[in-house]
Amino acid sequence: MNNQVLRIFIALVVLGGGAAVWYFGAEINAATLFPKEGTAGEPATVAEPVIVKQVTIGGVERDEEGKLRKTYGEAEEAPEACPT
Numbered sequence: 001m002n003n004q005v006l007r008i009f010i011a012l013v014v015l016g017g018g019a020a021v022w023y024f025g026a027e028i029n030a031a032t033l034f035p036k037e038g039t040a041g042e043p044a045t046v047a048e049p050v051i052v053k054q055v056t057i058g059g060v061e062r063d064e065e066g067k068l069r070k071t072y073g074e075a076e077e078a079p080e081a082c083p084t
Contacts, residue, residue, distance in 0.1 A: 031068055033060065039073040054078070 029048040035041030046054075051068065054060040057079045063069050072078055 034063075034067050034069045036070045036073045037063065041074050 026047055030045050031048065031051050032043050033046045033051065033054075034043045051060060054070075059071055059078045060068050061071055070078075
């Protein structure tokens with residue numbers, strides 16, 4: 001019985017450690033996304049998978065300063081498909 005409790009405890013510790021690594025990895029791979037130039041809006045911190053999708057469909061570009069900016073305004077809809 002004692003051996004089974006130890007195995008469950010170790011499994012839970014490993015599972016909790018994996019969840020913590022996943023969470024902190026997602027936080028580290030986040031980027032700040034700025035609104036389209038000339039439009040009002042606050043910069044937002046966005047996870048990397050969202051940025052990758054937005055870049056793929058043409059919704060995000062890098063400006064002259066190297067910042068990631070949306071290519072659409074707050075009132076406009078984001079692109080839905082790749083422009084090519």
